[in-house]
Amino acid sequence: MKFFIDDLPVLFPYPRIYPEQYAYMCDLKKTLDAGGHCVLEMPSGTGKTVSLLSLIVAYQMHYPEHRKLIYCSRTMSEIEKALAELKALMKFRTQQLGYTEDFRALGLTSRKNLCLHPSVKREKSGTIVDARCRSLTAGFVKEKKERGEDVELCVYHENLDLLEPHNLVPPGVFTLDGLLKYGEDHKQCPYFSARRMMPFCNVIIYSYHYLLDPKIAERVSREFSKDCIVVFDEAHNIDNVCIESLSIDITENSLRKATRGANNLERKINEMKSSDAEKLQSEYSKLVEGLREAEQAREEDQFISNPVLPDDLLKEAVPGNIRRAEHFISFLKRFIEYLKTRMKVTHTISETPPSFLTHVKDLTYIERKPLRFCAERLTSLVRTLELINIEDYQPLQEVATFATLVSTYDKGFLLILEPFESEAATVPNPVLHFTCLDAAIAIKPVFERFSSVIITSGTLSPLEMYPKMLGFTTVMQESYSMTLARRSFLPMVVTRGSDQAQISSSFQIRNDPGVVRNYGNIVLEFSRITPDGIVVFFPSYLYMESIISMWQGMGILDSIWNYKLILVETPDAQESSLALETYRTACCNGRGAILMCVARGKVSEGIDFDHHYGRAVICIGVPFQYTESRILKARLEFLRENYRIRENDFLSFDAMRHAAQCLGRVLRGKDDYGVMVLADKRFQKKRTQLPKWISQAMLESETNLSTDMAVATAKNFLRGMAQPFKAKDQDGISTWSLADLERHREKQMLEEERARRQALANGHGANGVANGAAAAADEFDDDIDDDLMMLDAQ
Amino acid sequence: MPPSRESMQNRGDEDEVCPVCKSSRYLNPDMQFLINPECYHKMCESCVDRIFSSGPANCPVATCHKTLRKNRFRKQTFEDINVEREVDIRRRVMQILNRREEEFDSKRAWDDFLEQREEIIANLVHGTDVAKTEADLQKYAQENMRSIRANQALEAQEASSFQARQTQEQELARLRREAVRQEYENERRELLAGREDVLSRLAAGRPGDAATIAREGQKVLLKKSSARRSEEDRIRQKQAALRNSDARKAGQSGTTAADKAGDAGDTGLIKGLKRIKTPEPEKPYDPFGGMVPDKRDYYTLQDFYPSSYLDPIRQDTRMQAGGYDLREYYSRTLLEAFAGLGCFIDEEVSEREAANTDTAATEGAAIAAASTSPAGSA
């Protein structure tokens, strides 16, 4: 259908639209017009992606600026889904408009997924694929070939040079599969086609890392102009992605490999000195002059690029003491040896970067300045030496990156040295965690570079948290509720067992047999009344294991077995996917199954349980993070000191966003239905922190239930849901046709008019609005401190 | 001669066996290895005791004939013996060649110096040109005793002030943590007390009042929390201010330390050092900023200008009775006529952009300013 938002004609590829989709698009447009960032929370299963795409494409096509869209998603399957949606949208547009627009859209993912080279693509690890590909495509390899040496090149890559550089693939939308197929047909490399075509695309869809990981972003995303529209979809975990992209773990093993790498480099340098000293000399003189190697011919074959460096540093010349290759190698070796001595710790140490640097200097006379240039110097050296099997140097590169980061940032990072891998371990396996505490560091360049950044997901509550943590300001923050023709999901908080004893996963009582039995009963009762699939989430693997083994002893598992098949998620990806497959089969053939998984695991993040795959979700306990972790403690302190976010608030926010993610798994559309059970007495007070669309659907009477009451309510609900429900019933309420939309707009216009008149009439009428909200928010949260007591103990 | 690189390469791996007495860590779990910076040969503690207790002796390693003393034996810091040795050498060289970046003319000169120092260290490590390098070093050390000392002192000072700053920061962080916990506990206590209060009043009151009491309780809570919030803000602001002033103090001490780096001069070994500048003696204060107030650039003032208009005045005693002097009039008029000519707008703009000092205006402007005021008053 086609409608207008202000002056913008929007083509929406479905005959009906949800009211919240319309509201979402209106707000999006406002944001784009205003030019700023926004945070939008859109209920899951309400067609967020398609509304986003159809609005932005309409925007691109209508206005003369043709702002490019950079759409970031988390996983490959999400990227593929978005591309497919976009393809359908463009097809619809063509039909409606009667002509094909000049439009290109491509997705980008790693070489591993896009490679066509018969032997390279069979490698299992992504880094090896990357490295092997580089050795087949690097500029100097080609030069060698031209000189007549016997080196192997990748045909798929070579063929690209025969094509027009701005027209490697025809216009249109290519899904990843489509691109692979096109590449196969035309014998051209899909990966490089996508990379090189990026400047010519209207829409680019790729993973977060291409923008957030500074090591990659520099290479891939540098050329985009300021007015690009950047979208982070499913962004509820974006702060963690940011932090991970700048954190580094170093182990003894990786240091050993780094030493080996340094020794190899040394050998290579000596070889080159005897065979081709000129090259080293020319590199040296370039460095003396302070000339940045002006991103030579193919920026693609660059080996490493630098983590975020301030611009002034980039213009400076490399310090004199690492200018010569052999000096640099001895410098690296010294630094690695230093790190090795640090590995001999007997107790956990945390250290700030400045104090680490002083210690380095005391022991090895390594100053901050050359450390900062470490990564860059290594890149230059590797390029000069024309190394082929780059994957061997990965650990060395890691050390260099670490060196650069630790000497660049004084604040927002912490070094934590742990002698043991886990609490229980007796054999020392020291790890040096270099952890980023400040999510804003990685994402700051994105906010600075692009005028509109849109952060959206199904669960972003409380919305203020994200601008605070990521250090940006928004022009729009909005959470949409879900319009429903019938109450199609039933969120409940169960606080007591059938015996009226309180249930909770807090540390004092989590292993109490009474509590465990009550949890078992909840699962058992629900498996009795719920058709098909049930998903149960636990706060952690550890707790899941202990509780399941206790259930086994109590005979609860045996009783559940009568109704459902029981499957368990494990940390092993392959095992889990097998379990998932079995679960699906059991749900399809009517046996019914229970999947037990972890609220922070793979299942809770990326897997949908639509329709009969998930008729009930049970959240056992509040999924708090493991507060004993040093890294978490450091981060909490950082948040408190720098962003004024209190420990409790953050922990509680983090737990609830994961809980909300879990709940959202079972409801993937408006015709879907499901029960959502939050089983912990602490949820009763935290329910306000759930996304608006969930907390609104929760009745006051269903926030403090005992098991039997909950079961009775759920039974009623499920019976109601089993009644036939026709799509027609939703019309005008939860789905709008064009006519409904028009009506809504008329009404809106009238209302606006009235509001304006009223505002004129009584000058100021904005008092007394904010009172009601304050009272609810101030409810003090005294349950969390069970978990927090340990925090203070440090 | 230091042992060749190859012979030392694989030393790191055979941690377990003492190369002298062949006893292994397997038999003697707390065996300690020691090295002597003479030759860097590794041996176990008991061997050191056995061989060197009765005074200096030859190294027991077959190819090595160095004479070693017991008191120089020490534990190895780095796993790689090459690095260990390099760091020892580096320590010595760095103590002598301890020039600082601010002593050099340009960044380039500083970088060249850094490279040169690396070169010297590398020479000593690899045993090339040792004699000459050592001689150079000694010579330099003797010639530059003073600057070496001064720089060492500076470095020590910097280190200690850094240390002080670190401890101070840690202390502050601890205090802040403490404060937060306190705050948290207070809040909790208040809340509990408030709840109890409501309960007890509920228990005492009539059934009809229940709703009002509950509402009041809520209100009190709200009030308290908002009061608490403003209190918190106040404390936070104070803390922030404190932190800032600390930072400022620290910054100041830092600059004073750097300022003292004074004496330097080109020596034979190191190029590109800054010339020593004797500071120019301070000139007396000049309120016009180098401008001469009576200087006339564009004209010379004459005593007489023929003018029929002025003639009567010259004659008229009444006019001159009050001390009126026509020469005043001439100078004023001419000054006004030429006033604008002294302003070079482009020059002025570029100058301002370059120096960004607006204190010294150009001559013409100053003259104009000086002249308008008497003109106005006359």
Ligand code: SF4
């Ligand atoms: S150029 Fe393309 S096809 Fe060839 S190895 Fe690299 S990724 Fe694979």
Ligand SMILES: [Zn+2]
């Ligand atoms: Zn021995």
Ligand SMILES: [Zn+2]
């Ligand atoms: Zn010896």
